[in-house]
Amino acid sequence: MKGRPLIGTFAVLGYIIMIVPILFVVAIAFTDSQTLSFPLRGFTLRWFGEAASYTPFTSALLSSLGLAVLSTALALAIGIPVTLAIQRGKIPGKSLVEGLFLSPLVVPELVVGLALYQQVMVGLNQTALVALVIGHTVILLPYAVRVTGASLALADPFVEEAARGLGASPFKTFLTVTLPLLRPGIFSAALLSFITSFNNVPMSLLLQSRNFHTLPITMLDYIQQSYDPMIAAMSTLLLAGTVVIAIVAERTVGFAKIFGGINK
Amino acid sequence: MTIAAEFIGVSQSFGDFLAVDNLDLKIEEGKLTTLLGPSGCGKTTTLRMLAGYGTPTKGRITIGGKDATRLPPEKRNLGMVFQSYALFPHMTVAENVAYGLKIRKVSEPERSRRVMESLDLVGLAHLAKRRPKALSGGQQQRVALARAIAIRPALLLLDEPLSNLDARLRVQMRSEIRRIQAETSLSVVLVTHDQDEALEMSDTMVLMREGTIMQQGAPEQVFPAPANRFVAEFLGYENFIDDPRRGLLTVRPEHLRVAASETEPAVASAGLRLPATITSSAYRGVDLVITTAVLNAAGEEIPLVSTVRRDSLAADFMGHNRGDKVTVYTRDVDLVALPG
Ligand SMILES: Nc1ncnc2c1ncn2[C@@H]1O[C@H](COP(=O)(O)OP(=O)(O)OP(=O)(O)O)[C@@H](O)[C@H]1O
Numbered sequence: 055m056k057g058r059p060l061i062g063t064f065a066v067l068g069y070i071i072m073i074v075p076i077l078f079v080v081a082i083a084f085t086d087s088q089t090l091s092f093p094l095r096g097f098t099l100r101w102f103g104e105a106a107s108y109t110p111f112t113s114a115l116l117s118s119l120g121l122a123v124l125s126t127a128l129a130l131a132i133g134i135p136v137t138l139a140i141q142r143g144k145i146p147g148k149s150l151v152e153g154l155f156l157s158p159l160v161v162p163e164l165v166v167g168l169a170l171y172q173q174v175m176v177g178l179n180q181t182a183l184v185a186l187v188i189g190h191t192v193i194l195l196p197y198a199v200r201v202t203g204a205s206l207a208l209a210d211p212f213v214e215e216a217a218r219g220l221g222a223s224p225f226k227t228f229l230t231v232t233l234p235l236l237r238p239g240i241f242s243a244a245l246l247s248f249i250t251s252f253n254n255v256p257m258s259l260l261l262q263s264r265n266f267h268t269l270p271i272t273m274l275d276y277i278q279q280s281y282d283p284m285i286a287a288m289s290t291l292l293l294a295g296t297v298v299i300a301i302v303a304e305r306t307v308g309f310a311k312i313f314g315g316i317n318k
Numbered sequence: 319m320t321i322a323a324e325f326i327g328v329s330q331s332f333g334d335f336l337a338v339d340n341l342d343l344k345i346e347e348g349k350l351t352t353l354l355g356p357s358g359c360g361k362t363t364t365l366r367m368l369a370g371y372g373t374p375t376k377g378r379i380t381i382g383g384k385d386a387t388r389l390p391p392e393k394r395n396l397g398m399v400f401q402s403y404a405l406f407p408h409m410t411v412a413e414n415v416a417y418g419l420k421i422r423k424v425s426e427p428e429r430s431r432r433v434m435e436s437l438d439l440v441g442l443a444h445l446a447k448r449r450p451k452a453l454s455g456g457q458q459q460r461v462a463l464a465r466a467i468a469i470r471p472a473l474l475l476l477d478e479p480l481s482n483l484d485a486r487l488r489v490q491m492r493s494e495i496r497r498i499q500a501e502t503s504l505s506v507v508l509v510t511h512d513q514d515e516a517l518e519m520s521d522t523m524v525l526m527r528e529g530t531i532m533q534q535g536a537p538e539q540v541f542p543a544p545a546n547r548f549v550a551e552f553l554g555y556e557n558f559i560d561d562p563r564r565g566l567l568t569v570r571p572e573h574l575r576v577a578a579s580e581t582e583p584a585v586a587s588a589g590l591r592l593p594a595t596i597t598s599s600a601y602r603g604v605d606l607v608i609t610t611a612v613l614n615a616a617g618e619e620i621p622l623v624s625t626v627r628r629d630s631l632a633a634d635f636m637g638h639n640r641g642d643k644v645t646v647y648t649r650d651v652d653l654v655a656l657p658g
């Protein structure tokens with residue numbers, strides 16, 4: 055940044071624009087007043103207690119966690135073999151397969167959601183949970199394929215042949231070379247998928263039902279009715295959770311690697 | 319002479335492109351054989367078939383006298399060094415070298431002993447705990463070599479192992495590999511497109527072109543007597559003269575002399591002398607590169623190149639100018655007749 059005052063200023067400005075509103079939310083969560091307002095009055099942890107004991111939030115949190123875990127697991131279960139086929143397989147039409155699995159990135163989520171609503175919930179008479187797991191898995195697949203693929207694409211394409219030459223069977227080669235190379239990619243893909251599913255609004259909005267709400271949707275509903283610092287406390291808790299995940303991700307694989315995986 | 323491996327009428331095609339065409343080749347035990355040829359001539363394809371990474375579309379390959387044509391790589395016990403080294407990035411140097419030994423169930427302490435022995439051979443024992451990423455290109459290359467040697471392979475296969483190294487290290491590693499080969503008396507097949515590398519390192523050099531062998535033999539046999547124009551050009555013969563009496567002759571630039579007048583004594587005893595015109599003269603450090611034009615029997619102008627060591631020039635040599643009439647000549651022993 056040295057010698058480039060303009061760029062430096064913009065960068066700082068950018069951070070301020072991003073971070074300041076978040077700091078306001080965090081500050082409000084500790085305020086001792088009935089409304090989301092400034093200036094702050096007093097200091098209390100009461101809102102955290104209320105958020106944690108507010109049943110719609112806690113049950114929605116469990117729903118969101120469950121949904122995120124399920125769809126992440128599914129996306130990886132489908133995505134990893136696809137990645138292997140694209141990166142290491144000798145299949146014809148590789149780019150077609152790759153394109154197919156990356157397409158959810160460009161198809162609007164609402165369209166996918168609507169299709170699932172018609173086909174799965176109305177057509178096949180399935181629950182919102184089933185439709186949501188399918189919907190989220192579809193959204194997560196491109197991340198799973200891309201991020202796991204990035205870790206293989208960066209590796210020397212001959213390492214597996216080298217292992218074979220040193221005496222390892224194809225299976226042993228997969229276990230001792232391919233899988234370890236894939237591991238950081240799988241880990242980043244899992245974290246990224248989890249966060250993406252957990253924060254998702256459009257798909258969840260379309261496919262919710264009376265007895266299955268995700269946390270972001272429940273929070274949206276709550277804001278529309280009442281306006282107190284409890285919602286700020288809930289947001290702060292989510293923020294803390296996300297920061298912890300981000301720190302874990304940064305410590306183990308590094309952000310550059312995780313996000314480098316998406317735009318290859 | 320014992321044969322470590324043999325290609326018998328081996329072909330390999332990709333689609334309808336014939337990359338290796340009916341190759342017959344014997345790899346001698348305990349010797350260093352180089353496959354030499356221009357890019358795309360099928361060297362890597364040949365080596366990969368020997369290692370088991372590609373199956374011949376025709377013909378047979380034997381290793382140690384047994385048919386290995388369809389044997390998977392893990393059953394061949396060959397040590398391969400890839401051009402990109404292909405080290406395992408998630409393992410330390412020692413773990414890389416130990417990999418093949420673990421697969422072979424060599425147990426401790428024997429395993430560690432052999433890892434250190436291999437690393438000692440390439441002079442890298444002090445880096446055993448590093449990751450490949452923390453090594454220079456030359457060091458990575460030596461780890462790859464140690465990893466291949468550690469399994470005591472029947473043959474050591476090297477695909478352009480020196481091409482990623484800088485010029486100085488490359489020359490240094492030539493003798494290094496030669497030393498290791500001598501110490502282990504391994505049979506080595508080395509792929510290269512560098513003629514100097516092949517000449518310096520080979521016991522036997524095999525010159526390839528478009529999937530077929532053009533000539534093979536010891537450097538001392540091949541270099542002074544190229545079998546055809548392709549081999550001659552590849553080995554740095556630059557001058558080709560159609561002599562009505564003797565057929566196609568070739569002379570290396572360093573053996574072609576330039577005389578200002580035909581009366582110089584050396585010219586009189588020359589095996590070949592031709593009137594020529596200077597077309598250019600260029601300074602190249604140790605040498606002076608003089609390009610001349612001569613007329614051939616058909617009356618066409620053909621270029622001839624002569625390199626003269628500058629320290630062999632007379633003190634009063636004033637240089638040549640474009641258009642000067644000179645005589646180019648060479649000794650009889652330096653003339654090579656090419657068949658056909
Ligand atoms: N998998 C493949 N599919 C199609 N063509 C191939 C394949 N592998 C090699 N070829 C072709 O076969 C020919 C020989 O290739 P090869 O890699 O053996 O050449 P090389 O002598 O090793 O060249 P270089 O010095 O550039 O490494 C080339 O024309 C190449 O394009």
Ligand SMILES: [Mg+2]
Nearest residue numbers: 361362363477
């Ligand atoms: Mg090659």
